């Protein structure tokens with residue numbers, strides 16, 4: 001049974017609330033009462049530690065308000081939070097209160113501490129007489145613990161316009177210990193008018209737009225269920241800001257880009273269960289970080305957007321671009337690359353998971369609209385990829401696994417010591433999760449990919465369906481199940497496993 005999303009309970013008298021003045025969808029927030037149930041965006045948790053996690057909510061009685069402020073009055077609101085050992089809250093463990101402020105779009109990030117390790121906990125919030133849905137979270141095992149099993153789901157690319165979030169619902173029903181979101185959590189585009197569902201508002205440019213877009217996504221009940229099911233580890237990709245942005249460079253010339261980037265990052269922090277250390281400052285945010293799951297797994301959460309060089313050759317797909325071999329080109333930036341390699345050197349984990357955005361293995365399509373190498377991915381940053389592979393191969397890393405999103409299809413690949421040389425030794429593996437919805441229903445084959453598989457023996461699996469990745473980690477093996485749903489343009493539908501692979505301990509191959 002997934003964490004039961006308790007029906008919101010109105011604790012105050014309904015008559016008193018009905019008499020409260022309602023704010024219009026576009027009205028300027030005023031001081032005054034919260035006009036309706038503010039818990040329309042659900043709850044979330046993230047970045048667990050041995051004794052805590054972040055729990056999150058955001059108050060928004062009118063989630064689609066054009067000013068991005070969710071229909072909240074322009075004042076701070078006290079929010080109580082509660083942690084219990086059981087879903088009915090008969091065994092309460094901790095209580096406290098936080099302040100939701102207009103300058104943070106009335107978001108609340110509470111960093112819990114003092115909870116027992118490797119535990120399952122339930123949390124909820126209360127504000128202005130309203131009670132939030134219930135979320136489930138976890139603490140991680142003690143730093144030296146290796147006896148646990150970790151069930152992880154990874155997801156990416158959930159375009160609201162392309163379909164229903166059935167895959168998020170099925171992911172919630174898996175009861176994972178942790179969910180890793182690899183980016184493209186939302187898309188910046190204006191409503192197209194011809195898709196399954198329409199975005200509210202124009203293309204996101206201002207802080208109000210990004211806040212409104214996050215709120216719209218969070219009203220989706222399947223996405224709310226996925227957040228309530230487990231703590232999430234999140235990193236963004238490009239569409240949380242704009243298509244294929246790189247560092248401080250937009251894909252297309254845009255004098256307002258610094259302000260747009262700052263707005264997108266602020267809204268991202270406000271809407272994600274991140275620790276205060278990630279809070280956006282001076283137009284940037286520190287998103288790369290380590291999350292350790294005892295001695296079993298270490299997640300290296302990577303940011304491949306904020307510090308990267310401009311796109312090589314100015315084009316997304318090319319086969320004739322020498323610039324991509326330039327040793328100075330970087331996806332990670334100097335500081336993050338050093339941090340990653342230091343993390344490898346100090347690793348004590350059985351599994352080192354690189355949670356990142358763009359395709360890591362070499363891949364060059366010979367036909368179709370995406371012909372050539374994807375220069376927005378690691379194929380556009382070849383020298384830095386070589387340094388990361390060497391870092392895995394020549395360090396304390398025992399089992400390196402790259403987790404990837406971005407490309408709207410399931411892929412599995414073996415990473416070789418010299419990735420272009422099929423005879424060199426495999427040193428790591430890559431598991432690429434498909435999109436939740438982006439691209440629509442998908443298909444069973446794709447001619448451009450089928451054509452290259454015979455010449456790319458390092459690529460072991462491809463599926464052009466929507467879904468997510470489920471992985472079960474033990475000290476002896478990582479089992480990966482590529483989960484797919486048959487359609488997203490209609491609600492509902494089952495989930496099935498398209499393929500499964502086992503990566504044995506100390507054997508970087510997909511069996």
Ligand SMILES: [Fe+2]
Pocket residue numbers: 157184239406407408438
């Ligand atoms: Fe995407």
